[in-house]
Amino acid sequence: MRETEAYGAEAHAAAAPPAPAARPGWFARLSQGLRKTGSSLTQVFTGTRIDDTLYEELESALLMADAGVKATEHLLADLKRRVRERKATEPAAVRTLLADAIADLLAPLERALVVGESVPTVLMVVGVNGAGKTTTIGKLTRHLADGGCKVLLAAADTFRAAAREQLAVWADRNRVEIVSQEGGDPSAVTYDAVMAGQARRCDVVIADTAGRLPTQLHLMEELKKIRRVIGKAQADAPHEVLLVIDGNTGQNALAQVRAFDEALSLTGLVVTKLDGTAKGGVLAAIALWARERAQADLARRPVAVYFIGVGEKLEDLQPFSAREFALALLG
Numbered sequence: 001m002r003e004t005e006a007y008g009a010e011a012h013a014a015a016a017p018p019a020p021a022a023r024p025g026w027f028a029r030l031s032q033g034l035r036k037t038g039s040s041l042t043q044v045f046t047g048t049r050i051d052d053t054l055y056e057e058l059e060s061a062l063l064m065a066d067a068g069v070k071a072t073e074h075l076l077a078d079l080k081r082r083v084r085e086r087k088a089t090e091p092a093a094v095r096t097l098l099a100d101a102i103a104d105l106l107a108p109l110e111r112a113l114v115v116g117e118s119v120p121t122v123l124m125v126v127g128v129n130g131a132g133k134t135t136t137i138g139k140l141t142r143h144l145a146d147g148g149c150k151v152l153l154a155a156a157d158t159f160r161a162a163a164r165e166q167l168a169v170w171a172d173r174n175r176v177e178i179v180s181q182e183g184g185d186p187s188a189v190t191y192d193a194v195m196a197g198q199a200r201r202c203d204v205v206i207a208d209t210a211g212r213l214p215t216q217l218h219l220m221e222e223l224k225k226i227r228r229v230i231g232k233a234q235a236d237a238p239h240e241v242l243l244v245i246d247g248n249t250g251q252n253a254l255a256q257v258r259a260f261d262e263a264l265s266l267t268g269l270v271v272t273k274l275d276g277t278a279k280g281g282v283l284a285a286i287a288l289w290a291r292e293r294a295q296a297d298l299a300r301r302p303v304a305v306y307f308i309g310v311g312e313k314l315e316d317l318q319p320f321s322a323r324e325f326a327l328a329l330l331g
């Protein structure tokens with residue numbers, strides 16, 4: 001059996017941000033991508049005094065960034081505590097302390113995606129149409145294949161020919177195998193793929209699913225069925241149920257997280273399109289949701305944010321680092 005591979009493990013080995021050399025240009029792209037979200041936040045700290053006005057402006061900026069009411073309250077209370085403790089007197093110092101507060105809030109979301117503990121490791125990827133599922137799978141496949149993993153793709157979004165073709169292009173480009181079937185049943189295709197993955201000793205099987213169905217069917221029921229069928233093909237699978245969300249959708253993304261988690265019990269998230277949005281604060285809202293979820297059931301595996309995306313290029317999808325995110329946001 002091959003050794004466990006933790007994609008992005010180097011980036012997550014310590015609390016410190018990943019070494020820039022490991023991901024050339026990434027911090028600059030992340031900063032650029034988060035600029036719209038960050039500019040209204042950094043604006044707050046251009047004055048000369050730490051007073052009620054500063055905190056009020058910060059509250060508005062966090063709400064505007066779609067951090068949500070609860071995470072905004074949490075961050076403000078945490079920040080005021082830090083300011084008292086450090087006896088900060090300059091707005092610039094408060095800005096640094098806010099970065100600390102955001103990094104601490106987001107830290108529990110940071111975890112490396114581990115593949116290789118089971119052969120194959122089965123990943124089920126879900127999300128609404130256009131969130132970025134197929135492109136994320138393509139990018140992830142490339143990273144895994146580059147790392148020496150044998151990957152098999154399952155085209156379980158069988159309802160649209162374009163969806164199958166799009167995944168086939170990625171499979172071709174990455175020279176990995178794909179199980180696809182015109183007009184086939186999504187569960188049957190996924191089942192076949194997991195069985196093929198076992199027979200061919202693949203390291204990873206990734207199932208791409210539909211984000212919307214022909215109207216008479218119910219998406220969540222279909223996805224639950226796929227999840228069940230994966231378990232029939234391989235008892236300990238799926239090992240990951242990943243929800244891809246579009247960072248542009250802000251608070252609506254949180255509603256999607258709740259709905260998909262309720263139906264499928266998510267293990268991880270991928271947040272795409274953080275470039276060109278002013279709503280990147282939604283990660284704070286997600287962090288608070290994940291914290292409450294963990295507190296409600298301590299035995300349950302917590303939800304991670306495995307990757308974030310700031311563009312359409314291959315290198316624009318990278319493992320999530322809480323500290324790096326906070327620094328890029330307020331830098």
Ligand SMILES: Nc1nc2c(ncn2[C@@H]2O[C@H](COP(=O)(O)OP(=O)(O)O)[C@@H](O)[C@H]2O)c(=O)[nH]1
Pocket residue numbers: 127128129130131132133134135136211244272273274275309310311312316
């Ligand atoms: N700007 C930007 N576009 C992205 C990102 N991730 C995906 N996209 C684009 O979003 C569109 C929809 O992606 P797709 O993977 O087809 O979504 P799916 O319907 O969930 O499979 C495509 O044009 C992607 O190139 C990102 O991080 N930034």
Ligand SMILES: [Mg+2]
Pocket residue numbers: 133134135157163208
């Ligand atoms: Mg797709």
